[in-house]
Amino acid sequence: MSTTQSERLRELLEPLVTSQGLDLEEIAVDSVGRKRVLRVVVDSDTGADLDQVADVSRELSAKLDETDAMGEGEYTLEVGTPGAERSLTEHRHYLRAVDRLVRFQLAEGGELVARILDADDEGLDLEVPGVKGRKATARRLGFAEIDKARVQVEFNRKDKKDMTEEEEA
Known part of the structure; x- marks a missing residue:
């Protein structure tokens, strides 16, 4: 996808996403065989539920249908959320990841797994x-020390409210 098309799509779609109380995190156009797929990733500080994703999907679809932003030919629109093992690339992503376990690739080399x-x-x-x-x-880790960061999935983590005093100590 050309930068120009990416910028045009972002300018077109971001106001619609924002009006739904969500952030436009990512736009990608991929070719799958002879068809194209427009993937839009949305999120918010409190997450996005299925109803919000469906609402924004309908709005984006209607807007794309009334413009030529995707050009000629068929395409599929997929709207979703970042997923469990999301990359942290913006300041707001780190704020949303407080209390989560994250794998950091450090700018100086090496790796660190820690809870924010x-x-x-x-x-x-x-x-x-x-x-x-x-x-x-x-x-303490400064943002300049971080090359990449990705949230880790935890299957056996106990919530603090579920822990006994002995386990917390």
């Missing part, structure tokens, strides 16, 4: 899990 405790304009306060029975440690 807090995020501000300069960086993150993290809790680095202890290894082999050791206690977790606190760490």
Whole structure:
């Protein structure tokens, strides 16, 4: 997809997404055989439920039908949310990932897996899990130190409200 088409699509669709209380996170046009697929990823600070995604999908579809933004030929519109293992690329993504476990690729090289405790304009306060029975440690990580970051899926995490006092200590 050309930058010009990407910019045109973003300019066309972003106001509609924003009017639904959502953020336009990503736009991608891919070729699948002879058809094209327009993928639009939306999100918000509180997440996006199926009704919101359906509403915004209908609005985007109607707007695309009345313009020539996708050019001639058939295409499929797919609207969704970032998913469980989302990449963190914007400041708002880090704010939304507070209390989540994240895998960081560090700018200086190396990798770090830690839980985000807090995020501000300069960086993150993290809790680095202890290894082999050791206690977790606190760490501050500036945004300039981060090359890439991706939320990790946790299947066995207990909510703090479910933990006993002994487990919290």
